Amino acid sequence: xxxxxxxxxxxxxxxxxxxxxxxxxxxxxxxxxxxxxxxxxxxxxxxxxxxxxxxxxxxxxxxxxxxxxxxxxxxxxxxxxxxxxxxxxxxxxxxxxxxxxxxxxxxxxxxxxxxxxxxxxxxxxxxxxxxxxxxxxxxxxxxxxxxxxxxxxxxxxxxxxxxxxxxxxxxxxxxxxxxxxxxxxxxxxxxxxxxxxxxxxxxxxxxxxxxxxxxxxxxxxxxxxxxxxxxxxxxxxxxxxxxxxxxxxxxxxxx
Amino acid sequence: xxxxxxxxxxxxxxxxxxxxxxxxxxxxxxxxxxxxxxxxxxxxxxxxxxxxxxxxxxxxxxxxxxxxxxxxxxxxxxxxxxxxxxxxxxxxxxxxxxxxxxxxxxxxxxxxxxxxxxxxxxxxxxxxxxxxxxxxxxxxxxxxxxxxxxxxxxxxxxxxxxxxxxxxxxxxxxxxxxxxxxxxxxxxxxxxxxxxxxxxxxxxxxxxxxxxxxxxxxxxxxxxxxxxxxxxxxxxxxxxxxxxxxxxxxxxxxxxxxxxxxxxxxxxxxxxxxxxxxxxxxxxxxxxxxxxxxxxxxxxxxxxxxxxxxxxxxxxxxxxxxxxxxxxxxxxxxxxxxxxxxxxxxxxxxxxxxxxxxxxxxxxxxxxxxxxxxxxxxxxxxxxxxxxxxxxxxxxxxxxxxxxxxxxxxxxxxxxxxxxxxxxxxxxxxxxxxxxxxxxxxxxxxxxxxxxxxxxxxxxxxxxxx
Numbered sequence: 001x002x003x004x005x006x007x008x009x010x011x012x013x014x015x016x017x018x019x020x021x022x023x024x025x026x027x028x029x030x031x032x033x034x035x036x037x038x039x040x041x042x043x044x045x046x047x048x049x050x051x052x053x054x055x056x057x058x059x060x061x062x063x064x065x066x067x068x069x070x071x072x073x074x075x076x077x078x079x080x081x082x083x084x085x086x087x088x089x090x091x092x093x094x095x096x097x098x099x100x101x102x103x104x105x106x107x108x109x110x111x112x113x114x115x116x117x118x119x120x121x122x123x124x125x126x127x128x129x130x131x132x133x134x135x136x137x138x139x140x141x142x143x144x145x146x147x148x149x150x151x152x153x154x155x156x157x158x159x160x161x162x163x164x165x166x167x168x169x170x171x172x173x174x175x176x177x178x179x180x181x182x183x184x185x186x187x188x189x190x191x192x193x194x195x196x197x198x199x200x201x202x203x204x205x206x207x208x209x210x211x212x213x214x215x216x217x218x219x220x221x222x223x224x225x226x227x228x229x230x231x232x233x234x235x236x237x238x239x240x241x242x243x244x245x246x247x248x249x250x251x252x253x254x255x
Numbered sequence: 256x257x258x259x260x261x262x263x264x265x266x267x268x269x270x271x272x273x274x275x276x277x278x279x280x281x282x283x284x285x286x287x288x289x290x291x292x293x294x295x296x297x298x299x300x301x302x303x304x305x306x307x308x309x310x311x312x313x314x315x316x317x318x319x320x321x322x323x324x325x326x327x328x329x330x331x332x333x334x335x336x337x338x339x340x341x342x343x344x345x346x347x348x349x350x351x352x353x354x355x356x357x358x359x360x361x362x363x364x365x366x367x368x369x370x371x372x373x374x375x376x377x378x379x380x381x382x383x384x385x386x387x388x389x390x391x392x393x394x395x396x397x398x399x400x401x402x403x404x405x406x407x408x409x410x411x412x413x414x415x416x417x418x419x420x421x422x423x424x425x426x427x428x429x430x431x432x433x434x435x436x437x438x439x440x441x442x443x444x445x446x447x448x449x450x451x452x453x454x455x456x457x458x459x460x461x462x463x464x465x466x467x468x469x470x471x472x473x474x475x476x477x478x479x480x481x482x483x484x485x486x487x488x489x490x491x492x493x494x495x496x497x498x499x500x501x502x503x504x505x506x507x508x509x510x511x512x513x514x515x516x517x518x519x520x521x522x523x524x525x526x527x528x529x530x531x532x533x534x535x536x537x538x539x540x541x542x543x544x545x546x547x548x549x550x551x552x553x554x555x556x557x558x559x560x561x562x563x564x565x566x567x568x569x570x571x572x573x574x575x576x577x578x579x580x581x582x583x584x585x586x587x588x589x590x591x592x593x594x595x596x597x598x599x600x601x602x603x604x605x606x607x608x609x610x611x612x613x614x615x616x617x618x619x620x621x622x623x624x625x626x627x628x629x630x631x632x633x634x635x636x637x638x639x640x641x642x643x644x645x646x647x648x649x650x651x652x653x654x655x656x657x658x659x660x661x662x663x664x665x666x667x668x669x670x671x672x673x674x675x676x677x678x679x680x681x682x683x684x685x686x687x688x689x690x691x692x693x694x695x696x697x698x699x700x701x702x703x704x705x706x707x708x709x710x711x712x713x714x715x716x717x718x719x720x721x
Contacts, residue, residue, distance in 0.1 A: 029265035033673070036272075040670045043663060047702050050710040057713045064719050071721050097260040109261050124666075128707075129715050132659035145716060153716070160720055194721075204718035213718065 006138035009154045013130040013161035017123050020169070024115060031116040038082065038120030038172075045078040046128065061205055068198045076191040079172070082117065083179050107235050110180075111173060118172025122165035130161030148210035156210050160201065163217035167197055170221075170228035177231050186231070193224055268676055270478030271636040272669060274417050275643060279668070281421045282647040283654045283661055286428055289373050293432065293655050321433035325441035332445065336456040343463060352403075359402045359419065364395035366422045402474070416476045420640050424647035428655070435652050439693050442645060446687035461685050474640040636676075642688045646672075649696045659711065660703045667699035668692045 011018075025031040049071045056063050090113075094104045136143065137154045145153050171190045178186030197220040204213040312320070342351055368391050375382060401407060401415040430438070449455040646668050653660040671692030679686050714720060 028261045029269040030261045032269055033265050036666070036669055040666045043666050047707055050707045054706045054710055057710055064717070068719070068721055075721070093260055093264065096264070102260050102263070105260065109259055112261065127662050128659060128711055129720050132657065132662065132711070133715055135658055145718070148718065156718055157715060160718065164720060198721040201719050210718060
């Protein structure tokens with residue numbers, strides 16, 4: 001629906017990502033590189049999934065179920081691989097910090113790297129699943145699909161893109177924290193939530209299902225955000241207490 | 256609060272990734288608005304001397320024709336680069352300089368003018384011919400001066416280089432599809448041979464430049480070095496006790512203009528045989544800038560100074576030697592990767608130096624002086640304009656299919672560029688910037704177009720996502 005509509009849809013899907021990028025990530029070049037790197041890794045995993053399932057699509061509707069399960073499995077495996085890579089990078093950064101007499105990575109740095117990684121995944125998801133559909137939205141008309149006559153396809157895709165962007169971003173924060181601290185509940189939470197969110201999108205296949213599907217995706221995203229927020233809150237409140245102690249020690253030692 | 260390590264690492268890479276991204280974005284926008292399905296009129300260019308692709312030729316014919324076109328193009332590029340090396344060797348700097356200026360003016364005024372006219376027609380902008388002519392001539396003149404490095408803000412110089420790259424890349428996207436893809440692959444292969452093989456023209460150019468301690472003549476984009484915040488700007492070279500590195504910079508940039516490319520005779524005959532009018536000299540030699548941070552010649556990775564530039568840091572950590580805080584590289588081996596000539600006309604396939612160059616600085620103790628005087632050049636990266644152009648051609652051609660291929664190719668190219676930069680830090684010699692990115696880009700394009708696109712569109716139109 002012309003430029004205004006198309007831009008609106010794009011902003012719905014990517015607006016929060018853009019503001020996260022500008023506030024947290026843009027000032028630190030390393031984080032920008034992390035976003036690009038994790039987006040590329042997500043793309044590679046998507047291509048692997050596509051190669052696997054290309055022969056079966058377009059197929060019957062029931063093929064979506066095994067497809068989603070295998071694809072989410074592959075993506076969670078890639079997340080674990082990404083975590084191993086991150087450990088190497090963290091080691092490298094700490095070594096570098098030691099060489100140039102800068103402080104080692106603190107908790108907030110690690111959370112920022114986790115946010116950047118998650119944002120890379122999320123932006124790649126939104127761009128491929130939502131933005132690439134939006135090209136016709138800049139034209140003069142709009143488009144509805146059969147199973148969803150209530151909202152244009154572009155609007156639904158934008159909301160789903162938003163939901164999954166937030167889900168990917170914050171589940172990476174949870175995953176990094178859980179894998180570092182070996183917390184099993186959170187380690188299981190991430191793949192389970194990802195799988196639930198994807199399977200819930202299958203509700204959209206039913207006629208009129210998008211009315212339920214879109215809010216459920218957004219609820220999953222909000223739950224993930226809440227869990228990630230709680231983790232970060234806990235970490236920074238204990239962290240700041242430690243920092244306060246350190247500062248007191250320093251000031252007393254400098255006297 | 257002390258700045259953490261995250262703020263320091265990676266600045267140079269971002270400094271080169273940003274202009275590459277901007278150039279690609281501009282080319283995609285131009286292609287998307289003006290020629291979304293490929294150019295309807297075929298432009299006879301040098302790249303199509305042998306075979307003019309028609310839409311209804313068979314697969315085999317198109318492939319063979321594209322291959323012939325690409326081989327001819329690469330041969331001409333190679334010839335021109337040898338001429339460039341010869342001119343540089345015999346120190347014909349003046350004629351190279353004049354040629355460079357002429358090239359820059361032609362690209363900006365003529366190709367820029369044609370693109371501007373197409374845009375005016377598309378958007379129905381009300382503008383009269385006199386205003387347009389005045390604006391265009393002014394724009395092109397300032398661009399020529401920028402490329403010759405009169406003292407002007409570095410943002411303007413960088414902007415003009417990106418615009419020159421964008422215009423030439425847009426022109427290249429007018430080639431037919433098969434020719435474009437085969438040409439990209441051929442240029443990537445040529446890049447490897449020219450830079451890494453002992454007899455390759457660019458290898459010889461690099462060695463000549465090292466031996467004479469001069470700059471390589473070409474159009475090179477240089478990212479602004481990351482200066483510490485409190486430093487206002489570099490004082491003029493003459494008035495400051497320049498540390499060794501900056502003095503070396505100014506000497507290197509002594510006005511030598513290696514003009515890449517054909518030289519006068521080439522351009523004259525080119526003009527005579529002009530069948531089309533494209534093309535441009537994409538290699539302009541940049542007059543050595545007076546300020547240390549200005550310089551646009553190929554891609555030169557300048558190692559960082561006090562700040563831990565990422566590439567320097569990679570090399571030091573990998574090499575495992577003890578790096579002091581002011582450690583920077585001892586040697587000044589330029590790592591030029593590639594002088595590409597692209598010009599679709601006979602006119603000027605001037606070697607646009609594309610490649611990565613790694614220049615160390617050995618200041619050691621003068622580090623702190625640098626920072627104090629504001630001369631610390633930390634981590635400026637240089638990338639040849641030919642790289643900009645070929646990356647943008649790939650992405651522009653991907654844009655003619657669909658935006659999904661654009662995103663995939665963009666990520667592939669940036670990934671390739673990052674990998675090349677890391678290899679640069681590890682190997683510390685001249686490296687071609689094209690091969691890894693172009694290979695990844697082409698692979699991702701075909702994978703996306705044939706496999707990913709139907710997959711994702713099928714899922715997304717059913718609103719099933721993961």
